[in-house]
Amino acid sequence: MKMHSYWLDTATPSGDYTHTPVPKEVDVAVVGAGFTGLSTAYHAARAGKSVAVLETNTVNWGASGRNGGMATTGLAIGFRNAIKRYGERRAIGYFREYNEAIDLIENIVQEHSLEVDYQRSGKMNLAWKASHWEGMQKTAEALKRLVGQPVELVDRAGIHREIGSDVYHGAMVDPLGAGMHVGKFGHELGRLAIEAGATIHEKAEVVDVERIGSGTVHDLKTTRGDLRAGAVVLGTSGYTGKPFGWQRRRVIPVGSFIVVTEPLPQQLVDELLPNRRMASDSKNFIYYFRITPDNRLLFGGRARFALSDPSQDRESGEILKKAMHHVFPQTRDARIDYMWGGLVDISMDQMVHAGEHQGLFYSLNYSGHGVQMATYMGKVMAEVVSGRPEANIWRDLKNPWIPGYFGNPWLHLRAGGAWYGLQDKLS
Template identity: 55%
Template sequence: MKLTSYWLDTSTPAGDFRSTPVPERVDVAIVGAGFTGLAAALEIAAAGGSVAVFDTHTVGWGASGRNGGMATTGLAIGLGSAIKRYGLDTALSMFTEYNHAIDSIEDLVRAHSIDCDFERTGKMTLAMNDKQYQGMVQTRDLLAKHLDHHVDVVPRSQIRDEIGSDFYAGAMVDPAGAGVHVGWFVHGLAAAAVRAGATICEDSEVVTMDRLPDGRHRLATVRGVVEADDVLVATSGYTGALTPWLQRRTVPVGSFIVVTEPLGDEAARLALPHRRQAADNKMLTYYFRLIGDRMLFGGRARFSLSSPNSDLKSAEILKDALAQVFPHLAGSRIDYTWGGLVDISMDRMVHAGVRDGVHYSLGYSGHGVQMATYMGRQLGLKLAGKDYRNVWAGLSYPAVPGHFGPPWFLPFVGAGAKVLDRLGVVV
């Protein structure tokens, strides 16, 4: 079993940027070479700006190279909860932004010929009980009434048309959801950004960031110093002491994945006949999809941070969970396991704005394949002086009480989530 991301193991980097010289001066310096940072760099460079992206590690080392590759519709919180919090119009416009975000990935893939198995096989949300299923029926009706967006609901009696499992009480299928090979996608974004003129510096942790008297910024990396008119922080679940204000607003939660051996076409088809991008409605969600005839199965198996030891323990838990959901896959060998950090915000909403002259976008709360790419593009447009969209701009951005460094409270959050799951509560 490989303790590495299947995506990064089966794709080729756009280049080796570990010794690219740190430029002395750029229009925009970006911290973090994931979807947010690279998509922003592409827009800025395409508009003629000088831009450099710095990463402590390599392109896609963070969540962007470690996720489930599911570019799905809908907010991290349910539509009903969003309507209660923000009112109908705002909630609907936030919901719609995720559809735009998936379209934006499709655009990028086409425009830059990024060969990354983008496929619109649909998103499937799975209900744990009848109450959750009834919530899906209401969501379907709301979407049809207010947005003319059509999703199907699948009752328990017909669930076998969608999934080879009796574990769930029903499902909602949204055809707009898509899957992508995120290794090829993140490397393709990096290649497109470099072709447009962006500089990428890997092995280049930004250790300090200071404001100069003229309003510009000086960033000291471990490989050199750069001055920039503007800065974008795109560090997601890896946000650290460089930006304490953002760190206090971001809970880094470990999410873990296993990928099976090739199962053969028949076993794969039996599991997910329409190759949907699936996730259930638990707080400690299971999410799964096919990659070719392998099954990718992920979850917040344990409320801990990712490490080799933690990833191995999570693999055991996920192997049991896979067998619980798909009994016919119980004996399947696990070929890959890894984990990564998801950036959860207090309100589980995206936060994109500017603080002390530093731009940021994070808080994707497990829904960043599409939204990180999209918001990266939007902030890139903004920094290039063009029209852009930011439906998250008006949200207040609360700090996590008591959170000043490593997240000591995760086990307690995990215990709370387990209780909510036992009660069948959707938050």
């Protein structure tokens, strides 16, 4: 069994950027070579800016190369919660932004004929409890009426049309959700950024940042050389570190974990997920799953509130294996070929936070919904650094720091885990 991402293991990097000389001066420096950073670089370079992407590790090393590969519709907090919090008009706007984000991925894939196994096969939300199914029906009604979203409900009696499992009380299917091979997509996005004129610098950790004057110009110190940037965009998600204290205090990194089986027989795959939907369920300790392009079952989840490192990944992977056998008893004999984890960037309100703080631009806090949104926010941030802050729909959201949080997530993870576990039991 391999203890690293299936997506990265089955994708070829577009190049080796560990020795590319760091330029002395650029219009835009992007910190982080995930979807946020690479998409910002691609769009900003296309618009004529000189761009350097600085990355501690390698392209796609972070959450972008480790996720479930699901570009799904909707907000992390759910549509009806968004209405309660922000009112109908704003909730509709926020929800539609995710549709736009999937459309952007599709446009990039089509414009460049990318071979990234992109498929708009739909997303399915599954009700873990009867009470969740009641809520799901209300959500579907609201989505159809207020957004015009073409969601469909599948009750328990008809659930085998969608999933070979008996544990769920019903499902809401959104045909606008999509899946792709995120390893290939990340590497292709890097290639497109370079073709547009950007440079990528792997093994170039930004260790210090100093604002020059009162505008957006900054001097950056990296482990491979220093540079001056007219603007800096932070796309570091759950890996946001010390030089960026203000942002770091607003991101709790939470581990999410995945196991992937060996390739399964066609007949079994057709039974498990006959329509190849991207799927997730309604628990706080969520399970999410899909079929990979080569017919494996990818099964992920929060498993428990923990960070990601080799021992946490293995422990969480074992929990997930049991969960997978519970949801899909037909997979009991399937070998597990991959097990890994990564960090999701949660905020206090589980909303995207993007904008400018003291001259530094950032886009963070996708709260587990960043495949589409990180890619999309790269395009938005390329506009924002060009003087169009109004392109960023999230700019007016308050971005509170997490009380008592200075960058050590363990205490918060334990408290958060206990709280969410209790909610799952009570709901």
